[in-house]
Amino acid sequence: MGSKIWAIARKDIQMYYFKGPVVIFGVLFPLFLFLAFYIGRNLPAAFLIPGLVAMTIFFTSTSVSPVIMPWETQMRTLERLISCPVTVRTLIVGDILASFIFGTCISAVPVAVGVALGVSVKSPVILAIAVILAAFCFSALGLLFSAPPTSLVSNIMMLSTFVKFPVIFISGIFIPVDQMPGWGVAVASLSPLTYFTDLARYAIQGYAYYPLYADFAALFVYAALFLFLAVRLHERALPKRF
Amino acid sequence: MDAIEVKDLSKSFEGLKAVDSVSFSVHTSEIFGFLGPNGAGKTTTVRMLTGVIKPDSGEARVMGRDIESETKRVKEVLGVLPETANAYPDLTAWGNLMLIASLYGIPRREGERRATTLLKEFGIYERRSSKVKGFSKGMKQRLMLSMALVSDPEVLFLDEPTSGLDVQSARAIRQRIKELQEESKTVFLTSHNMQEVGELCDRVGIINKGKMVTVDSPEHLRTRIGGSVAVEVRLDRAVDLSRLDFKVERAGDTYRIYTTEPHDVIRAIVGFATLNGLKILSLNVQPPSLEDVFVKLTGGSNGQ
Ligand SMILES: Nc1ncnc2c1ncn2[C@@H]1O[C@H](COP(=O)(O)OP(=O)(O)O)[C@@H](O)[C@H]1O
Ligand SMILES: [Mg+2]
Numbered sequence: 001m002g003s004k005i006w007a008i009a010r011k012d013i014q015m016y017y018f019k020g021p022v023v024i025f026g027v028l029f030p031l032f033l034f035l036a037f038y039i040g041r042n043l044p045a046a047f048l049i050p051g052l053v054a055m056t057i058f059f060t061s062t063s064v065s066p067v068i069m070p071w072e073t074q075m076r077t078l079e080r081l082i083s084c085p086v087t088v089r090t091l092i093v094g095d096i097l098a099s100f101i102f103g104t105c106i107s108a109v110p111v112a113v114g115v116a117l118g119v120s121v122k123s124p125v126i127l128a129i130a131v132i133l134a135a136f137c138f139s140a141l142g143l144l145f146s147a148p149p150t151s152l153v154s155n156i157m158m159l160s161t162f163v164k165f166p167v168i169f170i171s172g173i174f175i176p177v178d179q180m181p182g183w184g185v186a187v188a189s190l191s192p193l194t195y196f197t198d199l200a201r202y203a204i205q206g207y208a209y210y211p212l213y214a215d216f217a218a219l220f221v222y223a224a225l226f227l228f229l230a231v232r233l234h235e236r237a238l239p240k241r242f
Numbered sequence: 243m244d245a246i247e248v249k250d251l252s253k254s255f256e257g258l259k260a261v262d263s264v265s266f267s268v269h270t271s272e273i274f275g276f277l278g279p280n281g282a283g284k285t286t287t288v289r290m291l292t293g294v295i296k297p298d299s300g301e302a303r304v305m306g307r308d309i310e311s312e313t314k315r316v317k318e319v320l321g322v323l324p325e326t327a328n329a330y331p332d333l334t335a336w337g338n339l340m341l342i343a344s345l346y347g348i349p350r351r352e353g354e355r356r357a358t359t360l361l362k363e364f365g366i367y368e369r370r371s372s373k374v375k376g377f378s379k380g381m382k383q384r385l386m387l388s389m390a391l392v393s394d395p396e397v398l399f400l401d402e403p404t405s406g407l408d409v410q411s412a413r414a415i416r417q418r419i420k421e422l423q424e425e426s427k428t429v430f431l432t433s434h435n436m437q438e439v440g441e442l443c444d445r446v447g448i449i450n451k452g453k454m455v456t457v458d459s460p461e462h463l464r465t466r467i468g469g470s471v472a473v474e475v476r477l478d479r480a481v482d483l484s485r486l487d488f489k490v491e492r493a494g495d496t497y498r499i500y501t502t503e504p505h506d507v508i509r510a511i512v513g514f515a516t517l518n519g520l521k522i523l524s525l526n527v528q529p530p531s532l533e534d535v536f537v538k539l540t541g542g543s544n545g546q
Contacts, residue, residue: 003344003347004344004345004347006344007341007344007345008345011330011337011341014332014333014337015330015332015333075328075330075331076326076327076328077327077329077330078327079289079294079324079326079327080322080324080327080328080329080342080386080389081345082293083292083294083317083320083322084317084342084345085314085315085317085318085345085346085347087314239294239295239296242294242326242327
């Protein structure tokens with residue numbers, strides 16, 4: 001089981017890490033968004049870095065996983081894959097793993113940038129656990145985007161951008177949750193990214209809006225929900241892919 | 243126990259009965275040909291038997307394992323060469339084989355040993371480190387067959403393995419299919435190519451519009467269609483053979499007469515030649531080709 005998951009993940013890494021949409025939506029997009037937000041505003045690095053880490057982990061973790069299924073539908077590689085003795089669950093977990101590794105590795109970059117700028121990480125263990133949980137959660141979310149059995153990568157990317165963009169603005173990255181009006185807090189509490197941002201602020205700035213256990217619990221529940229839904233939806237969609 | 247047992251298997255797509263209550267069985271170590279025009283339901287049948295799609299009704303077993311309740315155990319014993327599937331273009335030939343080997347749970351060392359053997363056997367070992375996207379169609383198909391064989395499966399499903407290939411690749415694949423039988427493997431082969439099926443298969447199932455028409459050996463099939471044979475004769479001069487009371491077809495210098503009574507035809511031809519001072523250059527009796535059988539049983543639509 002473990003070695004099969006790893007075989008799938010390794011295939012994904014070799015096939016998809018360097019695909020155009022992955023690089024554009026996973027690396028360049030968050031970078032430009034951040035620069036657009038940052039340039040011309042005089043904000044302290046300790047405030048910016050948690051937001052940058054949150055944006056990076058959200059975009060990178062959701063950039064690999066949605067590409068895989070439509071691309072494989074188009075290239076007709078899926079039928080051979082699922083004629084092997086593997087379950088849809090194994091496929092999904094392998095895809096999540098590839099996306100997870102991408103997300104965690106690239107998220108280390110803004111953390112390193114922060115440290116280089118003199119920002120200190122007060123709770124590295126909390127940050128590490130939060131990154132791991134969030135990368136898994138968002139990778140699974142990415143697989144939800146690719147549940148419609150289409151072969152058009154561009155359609156899936158459009159769909160996922162429609163969902164991802166608003167999420168960035170309601171998750172306490174640009175405006176911290178404690179400065180939001182009541183309805184804003186209500187909306188923010190629906191977004192899993194809010195809880196990661198909160199944890200990142202705790203680990204770097206030293207304070208959080210929610211209790212830590214609530215942040216972790218929320219991320220965990222979302223991760224489990226996304227994983228469950230991804231397996232269910234892809235099990236149903238797979239026979240329609242060839 | 244038969245290697246494959248199929249009973250009343252059906253599958254519809256949006257009301258179209260792609261496979262309609264099909265039943266047959268394939269003996270262990272036999273090469274079974276599955277013949278039918280385009281859209282007959284061959285690929286759909288293969289997909290159901292290999293656990294890729296679920297049947298609407300009916301049941302089937304592969305090596306005694308139920309395709310619905312034991313899908314994963316079915317997949318463990320079979321190797322598949324799907325009709326329209328591709329290897330990963332951005333992986334190397336070697337990478338593709340090792341991926342499949344890991345998915346069958348084959349230990350790495352053993353997988354590497356088998357991959358080496360297979361790639362050498364199919365003449366792509368030198369290209370093992372090249373990405374598959376640069377391969378010709380024939381090379382890709384030889385790689386796909388290697389991928390089907392790397393798990394050393396007991397049953398192989400090959401869906402039109404030689405269709406559209408260059409002569410050499412097609413021959414290499416046919417040769418390998420023959421060898422599989424010597425290794426006591428069971429092969430389920432779908433094909434358009436009558437000659438290929440006639441040459442390779444122990445028995446042939448003919449499917450048309452989702453329904454099984456017949457299952458028999460190629461020899462029996464040939465003799466079964468009304469027992470009609472073709473008498474072919476070449477004479478030293480062009481003559482009007484239609485004076486004989488038979489329906490005569492002419493192809494080049496050869497006259498062909500289809501009949502169920504070759505004895506009468508031959509006597510009449512010999513009598514006619516003697517009477518008219520003609521010299522018989524050759525005279526032989528051809529059993530009907532598999533193609534004749536196929537056209538007759540499926541109502542003439544070969545789909546090629
Ligand atoms: N996924 C599908 N969706 C809709 N129709 C399908 C699908 N797969 C096959 N069919 C239809 O089912 C029939 C049988 O197809 P197929 O099994 O591919 O035939 P064959 O392999 O003998 O050419 C055809 O009419 C085809 O159009
Ligand atoms: Mg077909």
